[in-house]
Amino acid sequence: MNPDTILLVGHGSREKTGNDEIERFAEQWRERHPQWRTELCFIEFADVEVEQGLDLAARGSRRVVVVPLILNAAGHVNIEIPSHIARARQRHPGVRFDYAPHLGVCEPILAILKRRLKGCMQSLDMPDPSGTGIVLLGRGSSSREANGEMARMARWLFEEADHELVDLAFTGIAWPRLERVVQRQVALGMRQIVVLPYYLFTGTLIARIGRQVEHLRQQYPQVRFALGSYFGFEPEVTALLSERVGGLLRGTLAAVPVDDAAARWQGHHHGHDHVHHDPSDHHDHAHAGH
Numbered sequence: 001m002n003p004d005t006i007l008l009v010g011h012g013s014r015e016k017t018g019n020d021e022i023e024r025f026a027e028q029w030r031e032r033h034p035q036w037r038t039e040l041c042f043i044e045f046a047d048v049e050v051e052q053g054l055d056l057a058a059r060g061s062r063r064v065v066v067v068p069l070i071l072n073a074a075g076h077v078n079i080e081i082p083s084h085i086a087r088a089r090q091r092h093p094g095v096r097f098d099y100a101p102h103l104g105v106c107e108p109i110l111a112i113l114k115r116r117l118k119g120c121m122q123s124l125d126m127p128d129p130s131g132t133g134i135v136l137l138g139r140g141s142s143s144r145e146a147n148g149e150m151a152r153m154a155r156w157l158f159e160e161a162d163h164e165l166v167d168l169a170f171t172g173i174a175w176p177r178l179e180r181v182v183q184r185q186v187a188l189g190m191r192q193i194v195v196l197p198y199y200l201f202t203g204t205l206i207a208r209i210g211r212q213v214e215h216l217r218q219q220y221p222q223v224r225f226a227l228g229s230y231f232g233f234e235p236e237v238t239a240l241l242s243e244r245v246g247g248l249l250r251g252t253l254a255a256v257p258v259d260d261a262a263a264r265w266q267g268h269h270h271g272h273d274h275v276h277h278d279p280s281d282h283h284d285h286a287h288a289g290h
Helices: 016-032 050-058 075-091 107-123 144-160 178-187 204-219 235-250 259-268
Strands: 004-010 037-042 063-068 096-099 132-138 166-170 192-197 224-227
Touching: 004 016, 004 050, 016 037, 016 235, 037 050, 050 063, 050 075, 063 075, 063 235, 075 096, 107 132, 107 144, 107 192, 107 224, 107 235, 132 144, 132 178, 144 166, 166 178, 178 192, 178 204, 192 204, 204 224
Parallel strands: 004 037, 004 063, 063 096, 132 166, 132 192, 192 224
Antiparallel strands: none
16 A cells, blocks of 8 residues: 555646646656655546546545645635545545645745746847836636735736836736736837746647737737746746645645535536536636646
């Protein structure tokens, strides 16, 4: 028996390359942490979803540490995954299930954004922050908490950079949208605009963002645009998750409570366990990064 199993939970994407990236991330994680048995599941758009992943991880284990590969806290993190864990505890009473915190707003994620910003600035003809606006672009959610985490990160980036404008935009659900923010920044005299996607892995929305920025280049030929990339395999992501898992296993980090979430799920559940929607639609998947 392997006493401890790590269950990585990715969001899942209709774009196969997105799920393939998460599979590669899991493989790299296993190579880095051969001392742990690691399984992988997805919230949606995949063969192995959360219920099945929890059952798979529980087999032959005394403890399962559930690790969400998600940037911001909203419905998936706060309600859906915890409700699955609560049900898994009933199915597997001899197994301990610990829920790790989501990635969240923290210094390692800020470090990735600062590095992305620096790379974008170096790609511009005039790397002058005074005339260059920044747009932090996230998924968008009906959850104030998730959108608020994005706003905190935008503020952190503003305080760390020398740019006069660091604005927030969303690809869906929440407002404002990228086109409106760019319009405002151009009106305020920005000659260059850096768009920083706040996404963990690729997917349909990353492809859409690329098309949007190309359209903006045509719409504003007098403005130079630079587009950053999603976070992917940056070392800070792996290090942060490793630190969280290690803390849970050693008992130096408290697990996220899940009991209340199961009750909330009964009131909020709208049947998308099995009827999945494209996250690029205006249907709210209630989280702001994947």
